Amino acid sequence: MEYDAIVIGGGPAGAACAARLVENGARTLVLDREDFPRLKLCAGWITPEVVDDLDMNPDDYPHRFNTFDEIVAHVKGLTFKLRNPQHSIRRYEFDNWLLQSAGAEVIHHNVKEIQTDDTGYTVDGNWKAPYIVGAAGTRCPVYRTFFRQVNPRAKELQAATFEHEFPYEWKDERCHLWFFDKGLPGYAWYVPKADGYLNCGIGGMSIKLKAKGQDIKTHWAHFIGVLRKKGFITGDDLPLDHEPKGYSYFLRGGVDTVRVGNAFITGDAVGLATRDLCEGIGPAIRSGHRAADAILNGSIYTLDDLQTHSSSYAPVRKLLDFMFVG
Numbered sequence: 001m002e003y004d005a006i007v008i009g010g011g012p013a014g015a016a017c018a019a020r021l022v023e024n025g026a027r028t029l030v031l032d033r034e035d036f037p038r039l040k041l042c043a044g045w046i047t048p049e050v051v052d053d054l055d056m057n058p059d060d061y062p063h064r065f066n067t068f069d070e071i072v073a074h075v076k077g078l079t080f081k082l083r084n085p086q087h088s089i090r091r092y093e094f095d096n097w098l099l100q101s102a103g104a105e106v107i108h109h110n111v112k113e114i115q116t117d118d119t120g121y122t123v124d125g126n127w128k129a130p131y132i133v134g135a136a137g138t139r140c141p142v143y144r145t146f147f148r149q150v151n152p153r154a155k156e157l158q159a160a161t162f163e164h165e166f167p168y169e170w171k172d173e174r175c176h177l178w179f180f181d182k183g184l185p186g187y188a189w190y191v192p193k194a195d196g197y198l199n200c201g202i203g204g205m206s207i208k209l210k211a212k213g214q215d216i217k218t219h220w221a222h223f224i225g226v227l228r229k230k231g232f233i234t235g236d237d238l239p240l241d242h243e244p245k246g247y248s249y250f251l252r253g254g255v256d257t258v259r260v261g262n263a264f265i266t267g268d269a270v271g272l273a274t275r276d277l278c279e280g281i282g283p284a285i286r287s288g289h290r291a292a293d294a295i296l297n298g299s300i301y302t303l304d305d306l307q308t309h310s311s312s313y314a315p316v317r318k319l320l321d322f323m324f325v326g
């Protein structure tokens with residue numbers, strides 16, 4: 001079967017790219033190894049820029065959407081309140097909504113092999129197009145086939161995470177972040193969702209954890225203790241102790257080559273999460289749009305208008321960048 005473009009991965013990067021391609025008349029196929037809606041490990045914190053980039057009206061969004069006016073940052077026993085409105089969604093709902101809204105053909109398929117010749121790309125011997133977009137996260141087959149050799153990712157930019165999202169009648173409606181607790185080269189989070197859901201998680205730079213002889217699971221156990229002690233979660237029957245899951249992804253800075261021939265990589269396939277708060281949804285969406293623009297208009301695919309950092313305060317940006325990556 002032949003298309004104008006094939007997008008591998010239907011997360012925010014792939015869905016955003018597909019939406020723009022379809023909107024402009026390109027016959028677009030999205031292949032994803034998961035059947036949507038699917039679980040995606042993520043705190044589900046989105047910025048006002050994400051809402052703008054998607055032209056999203058929160059009032060029309062059909063799922064859980066929460067706005068917190070205040071973020072509470074805990075650093076070595078000190079507490080800072082940041083008045084900087086942000087939002088939370090559940091990725092299970094948000095990603096499915098994004099992909100459905102894109103209007104592309106979606107096929108449930110785990111991509112194994114991509115071949116190329118003068119006419120374009122063939123995926124697993126079945127689907128053909130002159131353009132291919134890699135949007136399949138850290139282990140994206142487009143990255144592995146065309147980019148890994150020319151531009152391997154930098155190990156010092158790899159973050160390890162552990163998290164759990166579950167129904168819970170939270171009492172504190174603010175988002176809380178704990179930085180560097182017990183020497184964690186990263187931070188832990190408590191992100192309430194609308195209508196009784198909660199996401200708790202922890203992330204740290206893999207190479208630094210290793211150098212300290214630590215692992216993310218030990219930090220998770222400590223973090224759960226903190227949440228219980230401070231009364232953020234109560235009761236012993238919560239699934240936090242035995243059901244967390246892990247995922248690893250890359251922060252911005254390691255990969256410069258994002259287009260080879262007519263193959264593009266976007267989102268986590270590049271490693272675009274911000275270097276201070278490890279936020280990747282916004283960069284994924286924007287890179288998906290930029291890849292689509294390049295396909296549609298023949299423009300240069302550049303990531304120049306993607307933020308490398310989340311914080312608007314320069315000292316915070318510099319400190320976190322140094323503590324995580326430097």
Ligand SMILES: Cc1cc2nc3c(=O)[nH]c(=O)nc-3n(C[C@H](O)[C@H](O)[C@H](O)COP(=O)(O)OP(=O)(O)OC[C@H]3O[C@@H](n4cnc5c(N)ncnc54)[C@H](O)[C@@H]3O)c2cc1C
Pocket residue numbers: 008009010011012013014031032033034038040041042043044045046109110111112135136137138139140141161162163201247248249266267268269273278279280281282284
């Ligand atoms: C624990 C955790 C918490 C996070 N919290 C936040 C946060 O609060 N805010 C934020 O902005 N960012 C956060 N991030 C980062 C954010 O989740 C990612 O940067 C973002 O999901 C990247 O989007 P993507 O579309 O590139 O990749 P993904 O969302 O990972 O989508 C990739 C898709 O590709 C599919 N796929 C993979 N391999 C194949 C294959 N071989 N064939 C076909 N399909 C395939 C997958 O099934 C998936 O649907 C967090 C990450 C983690 C791990």
